[in-house]
């Protein structure tokens with residue numbers, strides 16, 4: 585070990601290293617580590633700390649649970665696959681490819697493991713990408729051990745989860761989906777996450793997030809989601825006249841869960857939705873009006889007949905994926921008339937309200953005018969000034 589420490593120390597101060605050779609050396613060392621960990625687990629080293637083998641590896645090597653279990657699997661399987669171990673040791677194949685082969689063998693039923701042809705796998709590992717090798721392993725496993733494959737699918741299904749949590753005014757989503765659900769979600773999101781226009785400045789990650797919001801709105805607006813406590817899923821906002829017009833000093837408008845939202849967002853949501861007027865006196869509700877839609881079904885049908893897609897120049901989001909926007913905002917008294925309405929997709933509707941783009945009717949045409957943005961320039965360290 586001292587020799588290895590010295591060698592690493594020497595490498596640290598050396599320049600012009602060949603990354604390919606270095607990567608191959610790291611892969612070989614990784615294999616040595618896997619074997620050492622597997623031997624340790626066989627000796628029962630983990631019992632000294634009262635941990636499971638996987639937790640012991642994770643703590644010892646400061647790894648995540650899945651990475652720890654990967655190292656143990658490779659250590660165990662390399663013992664039974666001397667040719668693969670040799671190919672990794674000589675740098676013919678990399679660690680990741682070795683790991684795919686090891687997991688493939690481990691997942692096979694014990695009596696089928698002798699069918700794992702090391703030579704063939706080494707030759708595939710040399711030629712194929714890691715992704716292709718993984719696919720091949722899945723397909724071969726399906727042919728060799730269909731029952732085991734089905735069992736694996738059910739095991740994967742058991743691991744699915746989705747968690748949604750709110751913190752600091754943002755929602756955090758994390759989850760794992762099985763191959764069918766994941767492929768369906770990916771396909772639905774990919775279809776909506778393309779750039780809408782040439783100057784769509786959103787990053788791919790932002791476009792995927794917007795696509796998910798659009799899908800959710802679309803499902804809610806279709807009215808086909810099951811009711812909960814006799815109410816279909818929806819978002820509702822409580823506001824006051826002052827809050828809606830964004831007057832200084834007005835109390836913030838609130839979502840149904842109590843989270844405050846900007847007056848610009850409320851103005852956007854007021855373009856399309858059901859409106860209840862609640863009359864209060866000394867904070868007591870004294871009257872609640874019937875819900876009236878901002879845009880009637882007949883007006884929406886007329887909009888659909890007139891426009892086929894979002895009105896933002898260059899945007900081809902179909903009409904059924906748009907919302908009616910009031911050119912003269914509702915909060916400023918804009919009427920719900922055909923001349924004052926036009927369909928905008930979620931992103932462009934947001935751009936007009938929150939992004940301060942202006943829509944102006946010129947004769948029969950429309951003009952979308954971007955806002956004049958104040959540009960922050962740095963004068964000196966820590967000091968900023970505004971320039972237009």
Ligand SMILES: [Zn+2]
Nearest residue numbers: 852855909910
């Ligand atoms: Zn609007």
Ligand SMILES: [Zn+2]
Nearest residue numbers: 894899929932
């Ligand atoms: Zn659009």
